[in-house]
Amino acid sequence: MLRYAARRAALSALVAVGVVVLTYLIARVVPSDPAGVWAGPRASAAERARVRAQLGLDRPVAEQILTYVTGIWRGDWGLSVGTHRPVLTDLLTLLPNTLQMVLAGLVIGLAVGIPAGVAAVRWYGKAPDRLVRYGALLSASIPTFWLALLLQLLFAGRLGLLPIAGSHDRGVLAAHPVTTVTGLPLVDAVLTGNGAAAADLFDHLLLPALVVASYPAAVVARMVRASLLDAAGEPHIQMVRSLGFPERAVLGRFALRLAWNPVLQLLALIFGYSLVNTFLVEAVFDYPGLGRYAADAVQSLDTPAVVGVTLLVALLYLAANLAVDLAQAALDPRITLR
Template sequence: MRYLTQRLAQSALVVAGVVALTFAITRLVPGDPAVTYAGPRATARQLAAVRKQLGLDAPLSEQLWRYVTGLIRGDWGTSLHTRRTVLADISTALPATLELVGCALVLAVAVGVPLGLLGAHLRRGKGRWGRAVGDGSVRMTSMLAVSVPAFLLALAVQNLFAAQLGWFPVAGEYTPSLNQTSPLQHLTHLTLLDSLLTGNWPVLGSALAHLVLPALVMAAYPVGVVAQMTRAALLEEVAAPHARLERAYGFSRWQVLTRFSLRPASGPLLALLALVFAFSLVNAFLVEQVFNWPGLGRYASSAITSADAPAVAGVTVVVALTYVLTNLLVDLTQAVIDPRVRLS
């Protein structure tokens, strides 16, 4: 309980700082939100009415108080561009991004952990030539995955697999014509889950086909990072005294890696996944623009180009909350796995 209380207090301070900073930035951005909302041809009386409606005529301290209490109540303001509440817009756009990022992270773990495990095994194997070629290939692959810019990789896979080979659709979440032939019933706004729960197989097949390319692009950076971290953590573990004892008992190098070293090495990997998840949310902004994916990134890009301050602030708060909650969950999981964390 003491550790949990400390982490909750730290998370609350981080969220409070992000909220205050977001409020300050939205007020310092050039431009008049009232003009953006009412239009350039609005009269002085109309602008005054809009400022009163949006609460822009109150002192900054009162505006901050209204903003914070509104966030707590679920009133995140009104988008200047869509004229809908920001929370309604985000609740519609966020599931698509979470679906994309979640699939990318699952793919990253499924590929990155075995790749790092293979690199550590080859590094500790016999033969200098084998170590140099095998482990070097794994390291070069992970470094290449980390180094390639997301937008460049997105354009490359679009050109190769969509335009040239025609294996996958080039953009979108699923085929738009299915809205007439097989309309999707929205339960969670997660297209894959909703189509699976409602038995909408045409939408499910189309959504899976549309998801492949953006998920591959999103997973490239996490694959490289996860592979490098897994390799480094495992090499540190197999150099510990317990690994020599296990080898003395007759266990093979592969058994020492998988049975005895992988679990203690998972602590740093979990912390890394929290950072990668937050990075992927931001990285999704570029990927969603290239693939025309209807998620939070495309909504944020539209809000930035239209100077929609409430929408930009809402997206910033959502990303910050997601990052804080993910780190909190990872810290609690680490405390369960390794008692040294909660006792430190």
């Protein structure tokens, strides 16, 4: 397994280099003037030329890419044109909020999707099955920004139960600062027993996490339903039924084990989709994270920031794929990693 992980890590490094080169070239094709953005609209030609030299924009594109790729391994991901700070510092500052939202969305999606898929098979062809199928279709098809606006209008505007935007209340966190343990604010507040901060962070996270969970819940429900229907015809499942086990135990204890592999295979894909989906979610909810940072970088033509976000998302997706492969091998002895 260690040899397999090392080989996958080497391949991931090659993929990361390819992502950097491709993103850098695409960013260079777009007409832009990063030096003008850095120096400001009233900067003189001499000032812009100085900034171009400072940022290395006066060198050939191939040399810029080579310098950037070699700098990545040293932790130098360039300087953001918009914030004037190291890109890696910006990314590491904003990543916890985005990861927290994505992980919360995945947890909600699994908590809803798995029971829904089991219920659809338990009452196959009946009202619960139709409800799950149509509900999954609607949940996967609804536009993210529209669902976000709808939840804001209902729970924040009409009912006044949850905050409409932001990641926290500044007054609450000023009075009850969160001690960093894992880097995830809500998890840290819970682990340190900071109830006031945990409640505030949870209230601000709930609506964005529900929006992120809409697609994973639909996909997981449909996959669990399809996998359980396939497993229901297996000989050992028929034997379990013949032994008099109730249908609930047949599906939950025996057939569901066979459904885990397809669901695990989907997790990495769903994780990547949810990570990119946060771009719209964070924009609607004004939630500080990678999505909003990337949107601002695209608007200001901040090439180092755009390349940095793309590289980080690619690395996270590759890591998720590797984790899923290792988890499948650990849970299913029939799978051999080569």
